[in-house]
Amino acid sequence: KAGVTQTPRYLIKTRGQQVTLSCSPISGHRSVSWYQQTPGQGLQFLFEYFSETQRNKGNFPGRFSGRQFSNSRSEMNVSTLELGDSALYLCASSLSSLGTDTQYFGPGTRLTVL
Amino acid sequence: GIQVEQSPPDLILQEGANSTLRCNFSDSVNNLQWFHQNPWGQLINLFYIPSGTKQNGRLSATTVATERYSLLYISSSQTTDSGVYFCAVRAGAGSYQLTFGKGTKLSVIP
Numbered sequence: 589k590a591g592v593t594q595t596p597r598y599l600i601k602t603r604g605q606q607v608t609l610s611c612s613p614i615s616g617h618r619s620v621s622w623y624q625q626t627p628g629q630g631l632q633f634l635f636e637y638f639s640e641t642q643r644n645k646g647n648f649p650g651r652f653s654g655r656q657f658s659n660s661r662s663e664m665n666v667s668t669l670e671l672g673d674s675a676l677y678l679c680a681s682s683l684s685s686l687g688t689d690t691q692y693f694g695p696g697t698r699l700t701v702l
Numbered sequence: 703g704i705q706v707e708q709s710p711p712d713l714i715l716q717e718g719a720n721s722t723l724r725c726n727f728s729d730s731v732n733n734l735q736w737f738h739q740n741p742w743g744q745l746i747n748l749f750y751i752p753s754g755t756k757q758n759g760r761l762s763a764t765t766v767a768t769e770r771y772s773l774l775y776i777s778s779s780q781t782t783d784s785g786v787y788f789c790a791v792r793a794g795a796g797s798y799q800l801t802f803g804k805g806t807k808l809s810v811i812p
Contacts, residue, residue: 621799625743631788633799644798676743680800687798688732688752691790693745 589615592681592694600700606667609697613660613681620662621691622654625676634677637662638685666699674701704729704793708803715779715810723774723806725789733792734765735800736774738785745788748774779810 593612601607613620621644622634633646637656654664660681666673676698680691705728715721727734736748749756749763751772756763760779765772776783786807790800 619798623800623802630804631790631802633801636798638798646799678743678745680745687792690735690747690750691800692747693737695742695744698743 592679592692594677594679594694594697596697597695598698598700600702601669602702603669603671605669606665607669607699608663608665609677609679609699611662611664611679611681611694613662613679614683614692617681617683617692618660619682619685619687620656620660621680621682622662622664623678623680624648625678625696626672626674631678634664669701671701673699675699704731704791704801706789706791706801706803708787708789708806710806711804712807713809715808717779717781717810717812719779719810720775720777721779721808723776723787723789723808725772725774725791725803727770727772727789727791727793729770729793730767731791731793733800734772735790736763736772737788737790738783739788739805740785748787776808779808781810781812784808784810 619638621636636644656662678696679694707726737745753767786805790802
């Protein structure tokens with residue numbers, strides 16, 4: 589079974605631009621979560637989707653948004669990019685709706701904002 | 703929210719040595735996972751262990767949920783074990799996010 593895939597793997601943008609990242613979960617998984625990893629803040633939760641509904645959102649500004657499609661694929665969007673948005677963005681999927689099972693992570697998208 | 707503390711923050715070992723990494727958490731959890739982050743950034747699942755003990759080859763983990771800590775044991779370490787080890791927990795019903803510790807950076811030298 590294929591793992592979680594994320595595209596693109598690397599991205600360079602300039603301040604003020606917007607970006608869209610994509611995540612395809614493991615086949616059959618309906619929960620998708622997004623995390624941001626920076627050297628200063630570590631791994632921080634962005635949001636979680638299940639069956640196209642956002643169930644949890646982390647403490648990030650409204651410039652960060654996401655959605656999930658009927659095939660469970662998810663996208664996250666960051667508008668009006670800032671230098672501080674440079675980070676590794678990780679997507680994870682899990683099978684259960686309860687949040688009590690294993691989360692599997694993709695390889696990440698490394699975003700650099702210049 | 704729940705707090706997760708990992709210790710030690712850094713660990714340098716000679717190849718072949720054993721090590722114990724610790725994860726303390728501040729509240730009851732219904733999900734606890736250990737990950738190894740490889741040099742390319744991917745988080746590799748090691749254990750899903752909200753309670754009890756598990757073993758996988760040279761690695762084993764124990765979570766004592768009532769005392770709010772988990773331990774990851776690495777035996778006969780190899781240079782390929784180098785990297786950052788993260789503990790992540792999920793607390794309580796209605797929470798769908800994992801809260802990560804700051805990690806333990808392990809360096810295994812030949």
